[in-house]
Amino acid sequence: MLLTGSVICGVIFFFFLIGIRIVRPTHRGIVERLGKYHRFANYGYNWVIPFIDRMYQVNITEQMINADKQEIITNDNLNASVDAQIYFKLKPDEESIKSSQYNVNNIQYQIVNLARTTLRNIIGTMTLKSANSERGKINVKLLATLKEETQSWGIDIVRAELKEIDPPKDVQETMNKIVKAENEKMAAIDFATAIETKADGEKRAAIKRSEGIKQSRILEAEGEAGAIQLVNEAAEKYFIGNAQILRKIEAVEKSLMDNTKIVVPSNAELVNVIGEMAGVLPLKK
Numbered sequence: 001m002l003l004t005g006s007v008i009c010g011v012i013f014f015f016f017l018i019g020i021r022i023v024r025p026t027h028r029g030i031v032e033r034l035g036k037y038h039r040f041a042n043y044g045y046n047w048v049i050p051f052i053d054r055m056y057q058v059n060i061t062e063q064m065i066n067a068d069k070q071e072i073i074t075n076d077n078l079n080a081s082v083d084a085q086i087y088f089k090l091k092p093d094e095e096s097i098k099s100s101q102y103n104v105n106n107i108q109y110q111i112v113n114l115a116r117t118t119l120r121n122i123i124g125t126m127t128l129k130s131a132n133s134e135r136g137k138i139n140v141k142l143l144a145t146l147k148e149e150t151q152s153w154g155i156d157i158v159r160a161e162l163k164e165i166d167p168p169k170d171v172q173e174t175m176n177k178i179v180k181a182e183n184e185k186m187a188a189i190d191f192a193t194a195i196e197t198k199a200d201g202e203k204r205a206a207i208k209r210s211e212g213i214k215q216s217r218i219l220e221a222e223g224e225a226g227a228i229q230l231v232n233e234a235a236e237k238y239f240i241g242n243a244q245i246l247r248k249i250e251a252v253e254k255s256l257m258d259n260t261k262i263v264v265p266s267n268a269e270l271v272n273v274i275g276e277m278a279g280v281l282p283l284k285k
Helices: 002-017 094-102 107-123 128-133 135-149 169-238 243-257 270-278
Strands: 020-023 027-033 036-041 044-047 053-059 063-073 079-090 155-166
Touching: 020 027, 027 094, 036 053, 036 094, 053 094, 063 107, 079 094, 079 107, 107 135, 107 155, 128 135, 128 155, 135 155
Parallel strands: none
Antiparallel strands: 020 044, 027 036, 027 053, 063 079, 079 155
């Protein structure tokens, strides 16, 4: 009897153990009983009736899927290779989890095909150039369409981003040549502008130097004129009638200061020679 009780307790304990389910914080679950929805399983400890209940766990963290690369004919009849990434996550409430399991089959597959179809509809009305320059607008339209079409799936489309819009190889080579030519043109314009700016600067500098020299000479001339005027005034005051003679003497003095050599005849007096140079009558013997 004791053995039978132990066996029964062991079976019950084993039955209890195999019914334990642990749900991580990154997941939520639903419990079905005999193929019918029974209850919502939150994160943490849960227990189900073995062989009768069945738990399905789903990830509620943000997930990323690639919308496989596809060829799209643009409005200007060019084949563009387009690739995109879609970010989504399941909403953690009970109704959303039920919707993700019962309203749609294979969420990721459905999102990829919906994104590919939406991209064909959007980019097909645009030229290749406008599609490349207006990626932000394409992302906004793609996100809005995905959100609207997946409202009953219990998911939240977080963002949609274009990865690539590649033109055909020959078109790409032509575009690269155009860009290179434009860059070379801008470089040539910048170089010419720099040369012009340098020449203009040198011109202004030369004008400034000329003006400085001119002003310096004017000031120098004014200074000399003022000096002559002062000398004349002094000569008139202290050497009345002899101002010109004083100026000549000063000229002789400057000449002698510069180590000027004077040849004196052997039969002439030095004082008479100096007097003749200064315009002063020589002394009579």
